[in-house]
Amino acid sequence: xKSDDQxxxxxxxxxxxxxxGVAAATVGLSLSPMARAVGEASKVVAAEYPPTKTGLRGSxxxxxxxxxxxxxxxxSFPAPAHFNEHYDLVVVGAGISGLAAAxxxxxxxxxxxxxxxxxxxxxxxxxxxxNEFHQGGQMRLSMGGVHNLEWWQFSPTVKAFxxxxxxxxxGMRDNMQFAYGRTATHKSAMWFDEExxxxxxxxxxxxxxxxxxxxxxxxxxxxxxxxxxxxxxAFCSATESVFADKSEEETERYLRSISYPxxxxxxxxxxxxxAQLFDKLLHGGWGVEMRALSAMEVLEDGLPGRPLAGLxxxxxxxxxxxxxxxDGNASLARLQVARLIPEVAPGTTADNVALSxxxxxxxxxxxxxxxxxxxxxxxxxxxxEDGVQVSxxxxxxxxxxxxxxxxxxxxxxxxxxxxxxxxxxxxxAMKYQVKHPLVLTNVLIRNTSALDxxxxxxxxxxxxxxxxxxxxxxxxxGGFEHDLTDDGPVPVVFWGSISPPKDAVTxxxxxxxxxxxxxxxxxxxxxxxxxxxxDGLLGPVGFDVEKDILAITVNRWPHxxxxxxxxxWDPDWAEAEAPHEVARQPFGNITIANADAAADAxxxxxxxxxxxxxxxxxx
Ligand SMILES: Cc1cc2nc3c(=O)[nH]c(=O)nc-3n(C[C@H](O)[C@H](O)[C@H](O)COP(=O)(O)OP(=O)(O)OC[C@H]3O[C@@H](n4cnc5c(N)ncnc54)[C@H](O)[C@@H]3O)c2cc1C
Numbered sequence: 001x002k003s004d005d006q007x008x009x010x011x012x013x014x015x016x017x018x019x020x021g022v023a024a025a026t027v028g029l030s031l032s033p034m035a036r037a038v039g040e041a042s043k044v045v046a047a048e049y050p051p052t053k054t055g056l057r058g059s060x061x062x063x064x065x066x067x068x069x070x071x072x073x074x075x076s077f078p079a080p081a082h083f084n085e086h087y088d089l090v091v092v093g094a095g096i097s098g099l100a101a102a103x104x105x106x107x108x109x110x111x112x113x114x115x116x117x118x119x120x121x122x123x124x125x126x127x128x129x130x131n132e133f134h135q136g137g138q139m140r141l142s143m144g145g146v147h148n149l150e151w152w153q154f155s156p157t158v159k160a161f162x163x164x165x166x167x168x169x170x171g172m173r174d175n176m177q178f179a180y181g182r183t184a185t186h187k188s189a190m191w192f193d194e195e196x197x198x199x200x201x202x203x204x205x206x207x208x209x210x211x212x213x214x215x216x217x218x219x220x221x222x223x224x225x226x227x228x229x230x231x232x233x234a235f236c237s238a239t240e241s242v243f244a245d246k247s248e249e250e251t252e253r254y255l256r257s258i259s260y261p262x263x264x265x266x267x268x269x270x271x272x273x274x275a276q277l278f279d280k281l282l283h284g285g286w287g288v289e290m291r292a293l294s295a296m297e298v299l300e301d302g303l304p305g306r307p308l309a310g311l312x313x314x315x316x317x318x319x320x321x322x323x324x325x326x327d328g329n330a331s332l333a334r335l336q337v338a339r340l341i342p343e344v345a346p347g348t349t350a351d352n353v354a355l356s357x358x359x360x361x362x363x364x365x366x367x368x369x370x371x372x373x374x375x376x377x378x379x380x381x382x383x384x385e386d387g388v389q390v391s392x393x394x395x396x397x398x399x400x401x402x403x404x405x406x407x408x409x410x411x412x413x414x415x416x417x418x419x420x421x422x423x424x425x426x427x428x429a430m431k432y433q434v435k436h437p438l439v440l441t442n443v444l445i446r447n448t449s450a451l452d453x454x455x456x457x458x459x460x461x462x463x464x465x466x467x468x469x470x471x472x473x474x475x476x477x478g479g480f481e482h483d484l485t486d487d488g489p490v491p492v493v494f495w496g497s498i499s500p501p502k503d504a505v506t507x508x509x510x511x512x513x514x515x516x517x518x519x520x521x522x523x524x525x526x527x528x529x530x531x532x533x534x535d536g537l538l539g540p541v542g543f544d545v546e547k548d549i550l551a552i553t554v555n556r557w558p559h560x561x562x563x564x565x566x567x568x569w570d571p572d573w574a575e576a577e578a579p580h581e582v583a584r585q586p587f588g589n590i591t592i593a594n595a596d597a598a599a600d601a602x603x604x605x606x607x608x609x610x611x612x613x614x615x616x617x618x619x
Contacts, residue, residue: 001195007531008546009524013054013135049360050123051132051327056523057144058129058440058555063121064519066377066393070417077379080391080400087116090390090403092378092418094119095126096146096329096603097593098409099336100161100610102370105407106340108614115340115370116401118392120377124363125333127557128603132327133444135550136489141354141480142442142472143328143493144555150602151323157611158604165335166350172323175477177484189459190222190277191537196463197223200536202454209281209460210302210314228274235268241310242267248310255296255309256567263295268305278303280467281460283496287436287561292507294567326354326475326482329603334358340370354478381406381418383588405589405617409610411435411559412583412596422587432579433596434508437515438560441466441494443530444551447487450543459537465529466494489550494530497560507569515558526554561601562594584609591616 004010069075089105091098094117102115123129129144151169154162162169188207194200203221206214213236219229243251255263264270264278279289281303286293299306302314325331331353338348338356344363348356363372376394388406391398408415413434416427448471451457458470472491474482498521500513530552535545565578573579580599584592593613598605 002532002535004528007528007535008544008549009528009531011546011549013549013551048122049358051130051330052134053122054133054551054553056526056556057131057553058557059519059559060122062375063377064558066379067120067414067417070379071414077391077393077398080398083389083400083402085116085401086114087401087403088113088405089115090381090388090401090406091115091117092381092390092406092408093117093126093410093594094124094372094374095409095594095606096128096333096336097595097606097610098126098407099124099333099340100607101407101409101593101614102340103161103164103336104611104614105405105617106370108617111369113369116403117370117372118376118378118390119372119374122374124337124372124374125330127560128329128333129555130327130330130334131442131491131553131555133442133489133491133551133553135444136446138482138488140444140482140489140491141326141474142491142553143330144440144442144553145438145557146329146603148322148324148328149332150604153602154604155608158607161607161611165332165339167332167335168350169323172325172477176322176324177476187455189454189456191459191461191533192223193461193463193533193536195532199223202456202459202537204455207460208277208304213304222277224273224277225271228271231268231270232274232277235264235270235274235308236304238268239307242308243310251310252296255299256294258295259568260290260293260295260298260303260305263305263309267308277462280462280496280499283467283499284438284440287438287497288507288510289497289499292510292566292568297567323477324475325478326480331478332603337363337372341368341372343368350478352479354480356479378410378418381408381590383419383421383590388589403589405591407591407593407610407613407617409593409606409613412580412592412594413559415583415592419587419590426583426585426587429579429582433563433583433599434511435559435563435596436497436511436561436601437518438497438557439466439495439518439526440555440557441526441530442472442491442551442553442555443494443534443549444489444491445534445543446489446548446550448490449487450538450541450548453541454538461533464533465496465498465526466533467496469494469533492534494533507566511563518556518558521556523552523554526556527552562596562599562605564599564601584612586616586618589618 091101098117102117106113127145131142131144133140187204189202189204190206192201201223206218216233219232222229261275264275299309299311306314335350335353338345345356345358376392378390378392380391382389387402387404389402391400412430415430416422460468470493472493473484498514498518500510504510504513531545534543580597584597591613593610595601595606597609
């Protein structure tokens with residue numbers, strides 16, 4: 001293993017920008033020491049431009065401490081001294097869903113309605129987060145969370161919403177010049193690291209995923225046991241179903257009852273070390289390891305083994321018709337904000353949103369109809385006879401506002417702690433939602449010459465923390481234009497989740513353990529990890545980790561994808577009895593949005609749920 005010095009850990013990239021953004025403001029005297037500590041961590045200079053911050057982002061320090069104090073430690077904050085602002089609507093959480101709720105509220109109750117959005121992070125958009133880099137001269141964009149629009153699944157409500165924001169999905173698709181995660185010119189590859197496999201080795205033409213299984217010569221290069229390689233060869237060349245004596249229904253029922261790794265070992269004949277190669281192949285797409293997924297779920301995603309299960313070959317999934325902005329769906333959140341608070345980004349349209357300048361100081365102006373307040377963690381929402389009282393922690397103080405209505409567009413698992421009067425069955429149903437942790441680390445590298453020498457744009461690293469990485473050369477939509485062949489800096493996306501320990505058995509145990517590890521790692525841990533990978537992979541062809549890494553932004557999402565029911569862990573609920581349906585019931589003047597309310601981790605679900613939540617508010 002290389003030392004920190006050899007990995008360039010001391011090299012001069014911008015570090016820990018959040019800390020640099022902390023202002024020295026006075027702290028409310030009425031607070032407990034705990035509240036003061038949380039408050040200290042949440043004080044941020046209002047004029048910052050968060051998309052350019054590097055270091056530990058996503059769930060950044062200062063954003064979660066107040067919520068964790070309530071939910072994990074059972075602590076409570078004192079009541080605010082005053083409830084001295086009043087609104088028609090308070091929205092808790094300024095992700096896509098919360099922003100959409102504000103839009104629908106004004107549609108239903110009129111543009112005169114006064115709306116306040118409270119958001120615990122220092123940026124809006126929730127998971128739809130923009131990462132903007134200028135370290136190499138020209139601006140480079142990448143997504144810090146949500147990638148793309150799954151437009152083919154849109155409901156009429158979502159289609160109308162996007163039309164209303166000027167988004168032309170077909171036009172975006174026509175402008176897509178880059179298949180993210182994979183470009184046509186270079187080959188698929190896997191990289192095996194010394195720490196896990198005893199040797200650093202790049203094997204090209206190897207995917208083991210939907211883009212294809214591997215030939216014998218390629219498998220011979222994989223540094224696992226001889227028996228493991230032989231088992232993999234047999235598995236990759238198998239063409240006959242092992243369930244010929246079962247009906248289609250019986251086969252499907254069975255495949256939904258065993259995990260994919262069990263299928264690989266039992267029916268694919270793989271040894272443990274060969275089966276391990278698949279463990280993290282869907283880490284980014286599902287936010288869990290394979291052991292949490294049924295064989296059917298994985299095979300339906302097109303991964304290897306379909307002939308053994310009697311299924312036809314998978315259609316090339318990478319051909320799927322992506323519609324995407326250069327910062328992912330952050331551009332949608334920006335469009336939403338520009339629509340709600342035009343002063344923030346005058347003149348912004350779907351055609352220029354990626355380049356539009358956003359003035360964060362205009363987000364929360366007293367004279368505006370809609371205000372968006374960052375760094376504000378809601379700690380209580382109480383339904384009253386004539387509205388809702390909402391308390392939140394910001395700049396070291398507990399503050400209070402009242403409103404006629406409140407839409408909770410935040411994570412469901414926190415809602416019972418914010419609304420202790422919620423009926424117990426509803427509170428229990430909320431807690432069923434344990435989100436899938438995800439991490440997306442953007443590393444801006446000086447150029448791709450080392451990757452080009454190896455002939456790769458992306459690869460799988462089955463032994464490393466981020467099991468997938470790919471170059472993100474830029475998407476020419478939303479007004480952004482970037483010559484995809486230029487030899488300037490390029491973000492490399494390190495993508496996936498964090499593996500839980502083996503003794504975390506149930507899926508919820510796995511998700512919670514993974515989240516705990518994610519939160520326990522500091523920026524240097526992630527930095528060391530990406531430097532180790534880039535050094536081992538690219539060092540031999542001239543990449544200098546000390547000089548060629550220009551910036552690192554770690555977007556960690558301990559509360560990532562909404563929990564969607566899984567074959568191995570969840571029953572088939574009767575209609576209206578699934579936890580998300582019980583959880584999203586209105587509660588007086590409070591209604592419930594967020595993708596959690598659909599148990600479906602998609603942008604369109606977040607919008608649909610916002611629409612429902614606003615329609616359910618009392619008139
Ligand atoms: C890494 C990643 C990649 C994804 N990729 C895709 C994709 O490609 N396509 C797709 O359709 N979906 C994707 N998703 C799913 C994504 O969750 C949804 O698309 C959508 O953005 C969810 O929006 P939301 O508003 O429901 O939730 P969120 O984005 O989670 O927004 C909720 C907001 O509420 C805030 N909040 C929570 N508690 C409080 C509190 N007490 N006080 C104040 N604020 C609070 C949260 O911090 C957050 O900002 C991805 C998710 C992740 C994490």
